[in-house]
Structures are given as C-alpha cells and as structure tokens.
Amino acid sequence: MDVVRTVMRRELAAYFATPLAYVFIVIFLALAGAFTFFLGGFFERGQADLESFFVFHPWLYLFLVPAVAMRLWAEERRSGTIELLMTLPASTFEIVLGKFLAAWLFTGIALALTFPMWLMVNYLGEPDNGVILASYLGSWAIAGCFIAIGACASALTKNQVIAFVLGAAICFLFLMSGVELVLAAFRAWAPPLVTDLVASFSLITHFNELMKGVISAATAVYLGTLVVACLIVNTLLVELKKAA
Amino acid sequence: MQEMVRLERLTKRFGDVHAVEDVSFSVGRGEVLGFLGPNGAGKSTTMRMLTGFILPTSGSARVMGFDVVEQPREAKQRIGYLPEGAPSYGDMSPLAFLRFVGEMRGIHGRELARRIGAAIERTSLEEVANRPIETLSKGFRRRVGLAQAILHDPPVLVLDEPTDGLDPNQKHEVRKLIQEMSRDKAIIVSTHILEEVDAVCDRAVIIDRGRIVADATPEELERRSPRHNALRLTLERERAGEATEAIRTLNTVREVQLLEEVNGVATLLVLPVDGADLGAQVSQLLHGRGIRIERLAVERGRLDDVFRALTRGAPA
Numbered sequence: 001m002d003v004v005r006t007v008m009r010r011e012l013a014a015y016f017a018t019p020l021a022y023v024f025i026v027i028f029l030a031l032a033g034a035f036t037f038f039l040g041g042f043f044e045r046g047q048a049d050l051e052s053f054f055v056f057h058p059w060l061y062l063f064l065v066p067a068v069a070m071r072l073w074a075e076e077r078r079s080g081t082i083e084l085l086m087t088l089p090a091s092t093f094e095i096v097l098g099k100f101l102a103a104w105l106f107t108g109i110a111l112a113l114t115f116p117m118w119l120m121v122n123y124l125g126e127p128d129n130g131v132i133l134a135s136y137l138g139s140w141a142i143a144g145c146f147i148a149i150g151a152c153a154s155a156l157t158k159n160q161v162i163a164f165v166l167g168a169a170i171c172f173l174f175l176m177s178g179v180e181l182v183l184a185a186f187r188a189w190a191p192p193l194v195t196d197l198v199a200s201f202s203l204i205t206h207f208n209e210l211m212k213g214v215i216s217a218a219t220a221v222y223l224g225t226l227v228v229a230c231l232i233v234n235t236l237l238v239e240l241k242k243a244a
Numbered sequence: 245m246q247e248m249v250r251l252e253r254l255t256k257r258f259g260d261v262h263a264v265e266d267v268s269f270s271v272g273r274g275e276v277l278g279f280l281g282p283n284g285a286g287k288s289t290t291m292r293m294l295t296g297f298i299l300p301t302s303g304s305a306r307v308m309g310f311d312v313v314e315q316p317r318e319a320k321q322r323i324g325y326l327p328e329g330a331p332s333y334g335d336m337s338p339l340a341f342l343r344f345v346g347e348m349r350g351i352h353g354r355e356l357a358r359r360i361g362a363a364i365e366r367t368s369l370e371e372v373a374n375r376p377i378e379t380l381s382k383g384f385r386r387r388v389g390l391a392q393a394i395l396h397d398p399p400v401l402v403l404d405e406p407t408d409g410l411d412p413n414q415k416h417e418v419r420k421l422i423q424e425m426s427r428d429k430a431i432i433v434s435t436h437i438l439e440e441v442d443a444v445c446d447r448a449v450i451i452d453r454g455r456i457v458a459d460a461t462p463e464e465l466e467r468r469s470p471r472h473n474a475l476r477l478t479l480e481r482e483r484a485g486e487a488t489e490a491i492r493t494l495n496t497v498r499e500v501q502l503l504e505e506v507n508g509v510a511t512l513l514v515l516p517v518d519g520a521d522l523g524a525q526v527s528q529l530l531h532g533r534g535i536r537i538e539r540l541a542v543e544r545g546r547l548d549d550v551f552r553a554l555t556r557g558a559p560a
Contacts (some may be wrong), residue, residue, distance in 0.1 A: 002350060003348060006347040006348050010344050013335075013336075013340075014333070014336075017335035079331055079334070080327065080329055080331035081331045081332065081333055083292070083297050083331060084331055084332070084345075084392070086296070086297050087295040087296055087297050087327070088320065088345065088349065089317045089348070089350075090317075090348055242298050244298075
C-alpha cells in the first residue's frame with residue numbers, strides 16, 4: 001500500500017506542477033456550466049434538480065478524461081523514467097493502481113469544484129439531495145471507467161496524442177455500445193446473445209440509472225468490474241513490454 | 245571474494261535480432277567491473293536484464309543470490325541503478341525526487357531525511373536541491389541520477405554510462421565517488437570511454453554484437469596490444485637508419501617504425517614479438533655500436549587498440 005500511496009502522491013503532484021491541471025479544471029467547469037444553462041435549459045425546465053447538469057457529464061468526460069489519462073504511461077516511456085520506475089522494488093499492479101487513483105482523484109477534485117451548482121439549486125428550490133449525491137457518485141464512477149480505459153491506451157504508446165485518440169475512441173465505444181450506431185456493427189454478424197451483451201456494456205444506460213438516484217447492484221458490479229478489468233489489462237500491457 | 249552479481253548465459257532476442265547472446269560473468273564485493281563495447285553491442289540490454297527492466301529470453305541473473313526474474317522485489321531492493329541517460333521527473337526538484345525514490349524503496353521519516361542528506365552531499369547537489377530538475381544542467385541531472393542510485397546504500401550498483409556528457413572535472417568527481425564506494429560494493433559501470441577503465445575498473449568485460457569477447461584486468465588487456473612493451477627511442481637523426489637496420493636483426497623484434505624526424509633527432513618505435521621485453525637488449529646493441537640514445541620509453545600498450553581489434557573481428 002506504501003507504494004500505491006507514494007505513486008499516487010507523485011502523480012497527483014505532477015498534474016498540478018504543469019498547467020494541465022488548471023486548464024482542465026477551468027475548461028471542465030466552464031463547459032459543465034455552459035451546457036447546463038444553454039443546452040440543458042436549467043432555468044426553462046423550472047425544476048429544482050441537477051439533471052440538466054449531470055446529463056452532459058459523460059460527453060464532457062469523453063474528450064476531457066482521456067486527456068488526463070494520456071500522460072500516465074506514455075510520458076514515462078517517452079522520457080525514459082519508466083526504466084527507473086520499473087526497476088524500483090514494487091509490483092507493476094501497485095504502480096498501475098497508484099497512477100489510476102491519482103488520475104481518478106484529480107477528476108474528483110474537478111467534479112467537487114462544481115459544488116456551486118448544488119448550492120444554487122438548493123437556494124432556488126428543494127431538490128432531492130439523495131438523488132444529487134447518487135448522480136455525483138455516478139458521474140465520478142464514469143470518470144473512473146474512462147481513466148482506467150485511458151490508462152490502458154497510454155500504456156500502449158509513448159505518444160500522448162495517440163494515447164488520447166485511442167483512449168477517447170475506446171471510451172466512446174463503451175459509452176455508446178447501447179446505441180444502434182454501435183449495435184448495428186455487431187448485429188450484422190453476431191448472434192443476438194452477443195449483441196445483447198454488447199448493449200449491456202453501455203455506460204450511458206448505467207449512468208442514466210444513477211442519475212435517477214438508483215444505485216443498483218448490477219450497476220455497481222458492472223462499473224467495478226470494468227475498472228478492475230482495465231487495471232489488470234493495464235498491468236499486463238506494461239508487463240508485456242518488459243518481455244518484448 | 246564474495247560473489248554478489250552473477251549472470252549466467254544471459255540471452256535476449258528481439259525477434260530475429262540477437263541483442264545479447266550467452267553472456268556470463270560474476271562480480272564480487274569490492275570489485276568495479278567495466279562493461280565495454282561499441283554502441284549497440286548490448287551493454288544497456290544486459291544491464292536492463294540485470295536490473296529487471298526487461299526479461300531475458302533465456303539464462304539468469306542473480307543479485308546477492310536472488311534471481312531477478314523469480315524474486316524481483318528482493319533483487320531490486322539490493323540494486324542501485326542509473327539507467328542510460330539518467331532519466332528523472334523533470335517537474336520535481338532533486339529533493340522531492342529523492343524523497344519519492346526513497347519512499348518507493350520503503351524508507352521513511354528521519355531515516356529517509358538522513359539518507360537524502362547523505363546522497364545530496366556525496367553528489368554535491370546542495371545548491372540545486374530545490375530547483376526543478378528540468379532546469380538543471382546535464383551534469384547536475386546525471387548527479388541526481390547517481391544520488392537516486394546510491395540513496396539506499398545498495399550492495400550492488402549498476403551504472404549505465406555515469407560520466408557521459410560530463411565535463412572533465414565532473415568526470416573526475418564521479419570516478420572518485422565510484423572508487424570511494426567500491427570498497428564494500430560490487431559495481432558495474434558501462435562506458436565506451438577507455439580511459440575510464442584504467443581510472444576506476446579492476447576488471448573489464450568487452451562485449452561485441454551481444455557476445456563477450458574479453459574478460460580480463462585492464463593490464464591483461466593492455467598486454468594484448470601490439471604496442472605492449474614497445475620501445476620509443478629517440479636518437480641522432482644521421483644514425484637512425486643504421487640503428488633501424490641493427491635492431492631489425494634481433495629475433496625478438498617484429499617491426500621498427502620511424503615515427504618522426506625533427507631538429508636532428510629521430511624517433512623510432514620498436515614493436516616486440518609477443519610483448520617481449522626489449523629494453524636491455526636494444527640499449528646494449530646500440531651502445532655497442534656507439535649510437536647514443538637520447539630517450540627511451542617503454543609503452544604499456546593501448547586499450548583502444550585492443551578494443552578496436554576485439555570489436556571488429558580482427559586479431560588483437
């Protein structure tokens with residue numbers, strides 16, 4: 001656990017050592033706000049809830065979160081520090097986990113900074129704060145899934161741009177796997193069982209549940225499994241480069 | 245001498261490329277091993293296998309008895325490693341960087357502070373300890389890498405080109421540091437600077453195209469040089485021809501070369517057969533003919549001759 005904490009602290013500090021952290025936070029807050037009021041019609045809806053705020057989060061994350069994850073491994077490989085890191089007495093999984101937690105915590109900080117939204121809606125009306133809390137958790141969980149996917153993409157290359165594009169593309173597939181656009185590609189050749197399976201991978205379906213304030217076991221297991229699976233794949237990808 | 249590092253038939257292939265083939269050697273306590281070879285010979289690949297960064301295709305590497313593949317954590321704890329190019333996190337200060345490496349190695353609190361202080365002092369990083377590493381000069385960055393490698397006072401040090409890119413003063417400092425630390429450690433230093441071998445190493449392993457082509461002390465290697473025990477003679481210019489003829493008659497002499505003629509004196513280079521000791525013989529011979537020798541020097545042989553011969557496939 002020592003190693004996980006040490007790696008996490010270093011990675012988190014690295015975000016704030018560059019302008020990346022501030023650029024990310026500012027853009028995230030600005031876009032989240034703009035989407036809520038202009039696209040989501042927060043005032044027009046006349047309801048004291050944050051649905052018009054949360055509903056855009058997965059789409060915001062789609063291009064913002066891979067930008068947070070892209071440097072995790074690609075940068076280590078480009079600068080050669082991977083050689084230093086991997087020759088320290090730590091297991092690959094500990095390092096993978098530390099990096100993931102740092103990036104996830106970072107998105108958590110950005111998300112927490114949207115608290116004025118919560119203050120505002122409580123000032124304007126009497127929202128169901130349980131639902132808001134569930135939505136926050138759901139939003140953070142989606143960010144965690146995207147981080148885990150983005151970290152895998154980052155482990156594949158030393159080029160951060162490739163890591164970003166690849167990460168965003170895979171995140172898009174997971175997000176949209178319940179939509180006809182993706183399902184049609186499977187329906188053409190795969191049996192219905194596979195198509196249903198792909199459809200059940202859809203992050204957006206699970207997120208919509210969470211936004212209604214429903215935290216079901218299926219959703220929790222699905223999101224947890226997705227993150228753990230990505231961390232394992234990430235570990236294998238890093239180990240694989242060792243044997244290459 | 246206690247054996248601390250052992251490589252046994254270590255082999256690495258990248259697809260069809262045989263980067264390292266059947267490399268075996270061991271290093272004992274108190275020994276500084278110079279690991280030499282042209283660029284691309286497999287030095288870094290060997291060191292990366294020894295430190296557990298990449299896995300060998302076959303063969304094994306042991307550090308203090310721990311197999312690097314089977315017991316990586318135990319082996320890595322006992323190694324201090326300076327990778328090629330001394331990579332470090334540019335956004336961190338040397339102080340923060342050393343703290344990170346120390347904590348990764350399980351050192352904490354007061355003990356960590358003490359060790360960081362010691363490493364910074366040994367590598368003379370005091371004045372830059374709080375500046376971001378990316379703003380430091382190459383020499384300082386290399387020293388940050390060294391500080392990181394010696395932080396936990398490991399029994400085995402693996403240094404990949406520790407003096408590359410340093411100025412002569414810094415090179416001297418690093419060599420001094422290596423010598424100071426060598427007493428109770430096993431140190432492997434890769435380099436392509438041959439003077440370094442003479443300066444710090446007890447033994448040299450030369451590798452070429454992935455294979456070991458020599459494993460000997462620097463003196464033994466120098467002895468393989470065609471110039472080992474060669475005589476450098478300075479005498480009167482007019483009698484140089486006569487002296488050359490006379491020396492050539494000796495059966496212990498392989499060749500006599502005229503090196504230069506200036507200001508009435510000539511310099512001859514006399515190459516011996518099999519490194520024979522010619523000094524007494526030649527001076528007697530010339531003395532007998534009344535040729536006055538102004539200067540006579542015995543050459544030790546040149547490592548770079550040996551290095552070139554060994555790494556180009558030509559006989560040394």
